[in-house]
Amino acid sequence: xxxxxxxxxxxxxxxxxxxxxxxxxxxxxxxxxxxxxxxxxxxxxxxxxxxxxxxxxxxxxxxxxxxxxxxxxxxxxxxxxxxxxxxxxxxxxxxxxxxxxxxxxxxxxxxxxxxxxxxxxxxxxxxxxxxxxxxxxxxxxxxxxxxxxxxxxxxxxxxxxxxxxxxxxxxxxxxxxxxxxxxxxxxxxxxxxxxxxxxxxxxxxxxxxxxxxxxxxxxxxxxxxxxxxxxxxxxxxxxxxxxxxxxxxxxxxxxxxxxxxxxxxxxxxxxxxxxxxxxxxxxxxxxxxxxxxxxxxxxxxxxxxxxxxxxxxxxxxxxxxxxxxxxxxxxxxxxxxxxxxxxxxxxxxxxxxxxxxxxxxxxxxxxxxxxxxxxxxxxxxxxxxxxxxxxxx
Amino acid sequence: xxxxxxxxxxxxxxxxxxxxxxxxxxxxxxxxxxxxxxxxxxxxxxxxxxxxxxxxxxxxxxxxxxxxxxxxxxxxxxxxxxxxxxxxxxxxxxxxxxxxxxxxxxxxxxxxxxxxxxxxxxxxxxxxxxxxxxxxxxx
Numbered sequence: 001x002x003x004x005x006x007x008x009x010x011x012x013x014x015x016x017x018x019x020x021x022x023x024x025x026x027x028x029x030x031x032x033x034x035x036x037x038x039x040x041x042x043x044x045x046x047x048x049x050x051x052x053x054x055x056x057x058x059x060x061x062x063x064x065x066x067x068x069x070x071x072x073x074x075x076x077x078x079x080x081x082x083x084x085x086x087x088x089x090x091x092x093x094x095x096x097x098x099x100x101x102x103x104x105x106x107x108x109x110x111x112x113x114x115x116x117x118x119x120x121x122x123x124x125x126x127x128x129x130x131x132x133x134x135x136x137x138x139x140x141x142x143x144x145x146x147x148x149x150x151x152x153x154x155x156x157x158x159x160x161x162x163x164x165x166x167x168x169x170x171x172x173x174x175x176x177x178x179x180x181x182x183x184x185x186x187x188x189x190x191x192x193x194x195x196x197x198x199x200x201x202x203x204x205x206x207x208x209x210x211x212x213x214x215x216x217x218x219x220x221x222x223x224x225x226x227x228x229x230x231x232x233x234x235x236x237x238x239x240x241x242x243x244x245x246x247x248x249x250x251x252x253x254x255x256x257x258x259x260x261x262x263x264x265x266x267x268x269x270x271x272x273x274x275x276x277x278x279x280x281x282x283x284x285x286x287x288x289x290x291x292x293x294x295x296x297x298x299x300x301x302x303x304x305x306x307x308x309x310x311x312x313x314x315x316x317x318x319x320x321x322x323x324x325x326x327x328x329x330x331x332x333x334x335x336x337x338x339x340x341x342x343x344x345x346x347x348x349x350x351x352x353x354x355x356x357x358x359x360x361x362x363x364x365x366x367x368x369x370x371x372x373x374x375x376x377x378x379x380x381x382x383x384x385x386x387x388x389x390x391x392x393x
Numbered sequence: 394x395x396x397x398x399x400x401x402x403x404x405x406x407x408x409x410x411x412x413x414x415x416x417x418x419x420x421x422x423x424x425x426x427x428x429x430x431x432x433x434x435x436x437x438x439x440x441x442x443x444x445x446x447x448x449x450x451x452x453x454x455x456x457x458x459x460x461x462x463x464x465x466x467x468x469x470x471x472x473x474x475x476x477x478x479x480x481x482x483x484x485x486x487x488x489x490x491x492x493x494x495x496x497x498x499x500x501x502x503x504x505x506x507x508x509x510x511x512x513x514x515x516x517x518x519x520x521x522x523x524x525x526x527x528x529x530x531x532x
Contacts, residue, residue: 025491025494025495028494029487029490029491029494032405032407032485032490032494032502033485033487033490033502034405047460047461047462048461048462048464048465050462053425053430053462053465053466054462054465054469055430055465055469057465057468057469057472057473058465058468058469061468134461134462135461136459136460136461139461151487152461152487152488153461153487153488154461154463154464154487154488154491154492155461155462155464155465155488156464156465156468156491156492156495157464157487157491158461171487204458237459238458238459239458239459240456240458240459241456241457241458241459241484241486241488358462378426378459379425379426379459379460381438382426382427382436382437382438383425383426
């Protein structure tokens, strides 16, 4: 791999031990993927923040790096933490270890207002900009909707890339790899989060790389289109390693290639409902916000038309996960929460900076939860211990 | 004694050296969600290898899937001595490759699919990797 003068100095240790280790890892991974050089990145996004996922070994790695003076060289955001970060568990050690992880990340330079899986709402990448993002749902959104260029980095390479401000030039950073692997024609209108999710989970199982998706979306307003896309893409990235989908009419031009000779696949709505029998369960808790909701999206889903659906399902508590930057004490939000509690007897609990699927929900006495989100449907049981029950929203 | 060996040249190898273990062959796997971080056992409902431990195996996977946090799970497993000895994959996956580099796990990042198809599950296997060449011997 060709390295410039600065990169050579980083590799020889002139910028310190941490930088040397960081560039070593990026160069080694880059060599495996045939990269001939490193490229500058504008924004790094780190995954692997929940103590439940990374454990004591991950915690030690992050604390060790921060104590050795590791500092990010570009704008860096991080994924949400587990509910232990909000001290929700009756286990002080657990809560403390989660907080140690976030403190180590902030000390290294991570934006303390991030802790979200939708980092593009904090800094929207430009078309063609190079990023080093982990978090599969954010990666696929950045490449497919925003036209930015990022690989699906591992939690650790995203951090190493942040520490040197660079990543390896291969995969999704090169236009020739952003080529459709098959054309997928959707034979029905995508009109709900659940439908977008089930479709995404299905596409993830059949794509061979970069699906080119031709679909119609039924939407009343722009925020709903974004929710549908976000959920479809996050679901694709749950059941596959796809880091990009080419969305007809949405993916910015000149950021992808479509050859005329690709295989064409048609998806009928019925196919999506073939494997949902074990998800037709009941719960009194609803989970919203996987991926995180923006304030506008949250307020849209807390409107009466949706609350009435939730009531019919016997839901008495709604957990909403959002980014750490959302002001949950604003008058607008407080008024809506109070109104829903008084009028509908439903408690809305907003959890900033956190994520339910990377939290142990069984320890919080939740054995099942309703959710319309495909990513949550895919991961909930194995990661949180709670059974996902689907709800048509 | 080996019954059969395959030599691969011009492949992308990770690390150098030899490893010996039983194969676990899977179409897909995510280290996060499909593998228990404490025991190293496969917990995914939809995988036929559910309940098997990855410790000291030769893990053969066509395509890894899902979370980018998988690297930490692999890192945790190797710190506990529960990681596979070698990993062979058809589609190279940056999440898994990073974990292999951190943990000094050897393997092949772009195993030809016809070779993948000839590898059997649960067979004693020796893997040798050296600078773009790999040798797989099965008992």
